Structure formats: structure tokens, C-alpha cells
Amino acid sequence: MTSLFPPLDPRPEGRMRRLRRGVPFRHVAPNLVTLLALCAGLTAIRMAIEGRFELAVAGIVFAAVLDAIDGRLARMLKTTSRFGAELDSLADFVSFGVGPAFLIYVWRLDGLGSLGWIAALVFAICAGLRLARFNAALADPDQPNWHKDFFVGVPAPAGAICAMLPLFLDRMGVPMPEEAAGLVAAYLVLIGLLMVSRFPTLSGKRAGARIPREVVLPVLVAGVLLAALAMSYPFTMLAITAVLYLGHMPFAWAAWNRRAAEHERAEHERAEIDAAERSDHQAPG
Structure with missing residues (x-):
């Protein structure tokens, strides 16, 4: 009898026999973090x-923090999977696409009627x-290192934080009257276009992978200060x-x-060296 609940990450039958004893919790932990991020995004909408x-705002920011954790946790535990990548994209769309758009619409754009909804x-x-484009780019093996x-383009979590900037300013005491709804709508559309643009932004994925010993204590103090x-x-x-x-x-x-x-200069030099080597091999001895 087949199982009522199929496995999250289907594998060939031969490997499935070895996995019937159970799945280590480390395989589940990254997906659990992703689901918590999805719950945070949905709660932000509520x-x-x-x-x-x-x-x-706290729900969306918390989702962004969890989004920064789940992928790194999966790579650290060596439990990356196609299922996890798809689940992460779904959570990101809800938390950083639907959540901020709905929040800004309810906060200021509803007065614009259909125009405000279109901006959202x-x-x-x-x-x-x-x-979707980010997932497709991950499968490209020809990308330079x-x-x-x-x-x-602007990644979805950063786009969500930037999109809420008018709300942040309003809570800081900067006037954001109803008359400014048009500017807020235009700003929201601009951030959306930056997300799908070809504009390069720094990823920071490899930043801070190793910290020099002499700056460990200053980094800890700075982290505590920023948290405070x-x-x-x-x-x-x-x-x-x-x-x-x-x-x-x-x-x-x-x-x-x-x-x-x-990179282009290095590729050109490499091509010249390869051409010279081929000409040397083809020259009569």
C-alpha cells in the first residue's frame, strides 16, 4: 500500500528504501524555518x-530575517533540495511581494481607489x-564565478524593506498626508520595477564568511549596539x-x-593564448 502522504523530496525507489527508517531532523529544519517565514508574512497581511x-512591519521584517537564515542553514547542513527552493520562493512571494503591497495599499493607497490597487x-x-527569474538564473551553469x-535587480526582501520606507518616515513623524498617496504609489511602482530590472546590486552572500581574529570583539560590540x-x-x-x-x-x-x-579582458587574453598554442601545434616541425 502506498503512503497516504508522499515524501517531500521524491527520490528513486532504490534510495527510498534506505530512507524508510526516517528522515533526520536536519533535513526538515530549513523547511521549517521557511514555513515560519511564510507564517510571518501571512500574519503581516492580517x-x-x-x-x-x-x-x-514587524512580521515582514521577521520574515526577512528568517529568509536570510533558511538558505544558509540548508547549505550548512548540506540539505538543499528542489522542494526547499520552491517552498522558499513561495514564502518570499507572500512575505515580500503580497505582504508589503497589501500593507502600503491599506495604509495609504486605498484613497486612490483603483489606481492605488494597480500600484500594489x-x-x-x-x-x-x-x-522566477532568480530561480531560472540558479540553473545557469555558464555564469562566471x-x-x-x-x-x-533588487532582491525581494530588500525590495520589501525599501517599499515600506514611506510608512517608516510616517512613523518617524515625517508628514505623509493623504495628498501624498500619488507619490507613494509612484514610489511603490518604482521599487517594483527595480526588482525586475537588470540593475546589479551587491549580494553580500560571501561577505563576512571569515572574520579576522583581531576584529571579533569589535564586531560583537557593533552587533549588540545595532540590535539595541x-x-x-x-x-x-x-x-x-x-x-x-x-x-x-x-x-x-x-x-x-x-x-x-x-572578466572580458581576461577572456580575451585567454583566447589569444589558446590561439597562439594552437598555431604552435599546427606549425611544421
């Missing part, structure tokens, strides 16, 4: 409906398209984070162009 915007739709659709230092500031002045810190992220994009563009030029 909080937005109830008008509890601070808790809605554009942002959510751009987030979905960005995630230095591409891992960059994202193509985030808890004491959450919207101010989130606004600063969003502004700094948007401000880094011109520098990321310059770094991308520099690395691309270096």
Missing part, C-alpha cells in the same frame, strides 16, 4: 487588515517575476537601512562594470 501597521498589483507581480557577488538601536528606534533604523540600500546601487553598478571589464 495585521494590515486590522490596521496594526507596526505589527505588520504592479509591485506584487514584479516580486513574483523577480523570484564573480556573478555570485551580485544580484540582478533597532529595538529602541525600529522605524528610524529601518528607514536608514532602506536609504543606505538605495544609495549603494550606483556603487554596485560601478563595481559590476569594473568586474565585467576585468
Whole structure:
């Protein structure tokens, strides 16, 4: 009799016989973190409906923190799977596409009627398209190794944080009247377009993989200080984070162009060396 619940990650029958004794918890842990992120995103939507915007922002930020953990946890435990990647994309679309769009719409754009809803739709659709393109790019084996230092377009978690910048400013006391709804809608669409653009942004995946021993204590102190500031002045810190992220994009563009030029120059030199070696082999002895 076949099992009522099929395995999450189907494998050939021969391997399945060896796995019937059970699945180690380390195989489940990354997916559990992803599901918690999905729950945080869905809860943020509920909080937005109830008008509890601070808790809605907290839910999306918490989802972003969990999103930064689950992939690294899967790679650390060597439990990456196609199922986990698909589940992660679904959670990201809800938490960083639907959640922020719905939150900004309920907070300020509902006064614009259909135009406000269209702006929210554009942002959510751009987030979905960005995630689909990211998954497709992962399967490209011809990418140069230095591409891992960059994202193509603004990643979904960063886009979600940047999209909520007007709400952060409002909670900081910066006036965001109903008349500013049009500007908020245009800003939301702009962030959505940045997510699906070809604009390179720094990934930071390999940053901080190893920390020099002499800076371990300063890093720990800085981490505690940032955590204290985030808890004491959450919207101010989130606004600063969003502004700094948007401000880094011109520098990321310059770094991308520099690395691309270096790669093209190296490829050209390699092609010249290969051509010279072939000509030497073909020359009469």
C-alpha cells in the first residue's frame, strides 16, 4: 500500500528504501524555518487588515530575517533540495511581494481607489517575476564565478524593506498626508520595477564568511549596539537601512562594470593564448 502522504523530496525507489527508517531532523529544519517565514508574512497581511501597521512591519521584517537564515542553514547542513527552493520562493512571494503591497495599499493607497490597487498589483507581480527569474538564473551553469557577488535587480526582501520606507518616515513623524498617496504609489511602482530590472546590486552572500581574529570583539560590540538601536528606534533604523540600500546601487553598478571589464579582458587574453598554442601545434616541425 502506498503512503497516504508522499515524501517531500521524491527520490528513486532504490534510495527510498534506505530512507524508510526516517528522515533526520536536519533535513526538515530549513523547511521549517521557511514555513515560519511564510507564517510571518501571512500574519503581516492580517495585521494590515486590522490596521496594526507596526505589527505588520514587524512580521515582514521577521520574515526577512528568517529568509536570510533558511538558505544558509540548508547549505550548512548540506540539505538543499528542489522542494526547499520552491517552498522558499513561495514564502518570499507572500512575505515580500503580497505582504508589503497589501500593507502600503491599506495604509495609504486605498484613497486612490483603483489606481492605488494597480500600484500594489504592479509591485506584487514584479516580486513574483523577480523570484522566477532568480530561480531560472540558479540553473545557469555558464555564469562566471564573480556573478555570485551580485544580484540582478533588487532582491525581494530588500525590495520589501525599501517599499515600506514611506510608512517608516510616517512613523518617524515625517508628514505623509493623504495628498501624498500619488507619490507613494509612484514610489511603490518604482521599487517594483527595480526588482525586475537588470540593475546589479551587491549580494553580500560571501561577505563576512571569515572574520579576522583581531576584529571579533569589535564586531560583537557593533552587533549588540545595532540590535539595541533597532529595538529602541525600529522605524528610524529601518528607514536608514532602506536609504543606505538605495544609495549603494550606483556603487554596485560601478563595481559590476569594473568586474565585467576585468572578466572580458581576461577572456580575451585567454583566447589569444589558446590561439597562439594552437598555431604552435599546427606549425611544421
